[in-house]
Amino acid sequence: MTRTAILSDIHGNLAALESVLEDVAGQNVDRTVCLGDVIGYGPDPCACLDKVMEFDFCVLGNHDSSALFDPEGFNIAAEQAIFWTRAQIECGSDGPEASMRRMEYLCALPRVVQEDGPVADVGGLPLVGGLMFVHGSPRGPTNEYVFPEDTQNIKKMEKLFSLFSHLCFQGHTHVPGIFTSDLRFVRPVDTDDGYSITDTSQRLMVNVGSVGQPRDGDNRSCYVILDDEKIQYRRVEYDIERTVRAIEAEHELDDLLGHRLRDGR
Template structure:
């Protein structure tokens, strides 16, 4: 149940990269019910890769909170047989689910209560403010040498575009990180359904305005990921072995070149 934060404080709970992992989502929501917060935002990649895309989407829709689309959600909307996993996911969620994905926003802007200063804006996106599929790496994932090269300052600036919030929060890279592009802080929050930091626990973040700045707290939540791996094996979805391996190891690095 949503609870109101203390006076002058304003807390936003942010979830991203659920990827059809209903068990992880339920575990995070149960943990979130023990926290004090004012608003919940879901930052994309909702249904593809996990074994329960329809049930996950149904759960998300019942929350009735601001929800963004990620690049895999776009892939599901545009699915054809050449992308077997996106096509399978689209079949699972049906036309009603696809129609819902088409309504989702690209970003969510939040201003602190009683403070309309543009520099104090919190901007939540799936990947970057300009591109839903681009990888912005300011603090590399040390688990894989392919992830060891940060985004150049010029490219990072281009990916932020004309936005000037004090804090940009995103998912997409599936691990928690923090860095600066000029004077703008950019924080990734990790993944609910598919963490890639060698820790299989579900991840989300609480972002609190303390009266003068935003503070980010990362939370991890245990859940029975082995049961999800078993569900993947019996789901009939394409690439089940690869997905099961990523769930168990909580490791993967995207091609960044």
């Protein structure tokens, strides 16, 4: 049984990432992957990139992309943060070789990763489900948002569900939960010890939540463990004030980016 830790939206929050990785270390996982937005907002982009570069894979997030190109659609605080983040990566204190290595890593990130998923016995026949990993959505892998209220947008959801065969893992909204093909949104608190995925004829979009910028009213980091039978959400406490202090100490980062971490918003 393969166990995968799926993280997303770290956003330069090293304190959160370290706590999550400590939790991951106790979960007997075979691999760790990331769904993008390693950087942006937070005070430690280089350190977070260095840790994620050791993961099995990472896909491109919109903040990762904006560190390479001009940001589009960002508010003032986010735009200012991404320009500061770009400067940290380009001119890191550990020298030009480390800076080049990080930039090359960002440039090589794929927008989508697709794999075969778990095998289920349906009617005596083994059926293999497909896995898709994106930052935003199956249709807009880097930038499209899928919010819980989109379950009311039938045309949008039908299109998204038509683009993958079994499971699509995503982040971007920082709001964890499972979208079902019958247009329900199942929140982590309603999944008990895990949400079954053994029916490979079922299609699910799984938002794994955010490590570094939770926005569902719970200020703990959120990530997912995937095995051959279920999806399990995990919430991890971290030293929020450490990140708040680091943001406040950097005059080019808006203090709001740290203060909102306390409320999980």
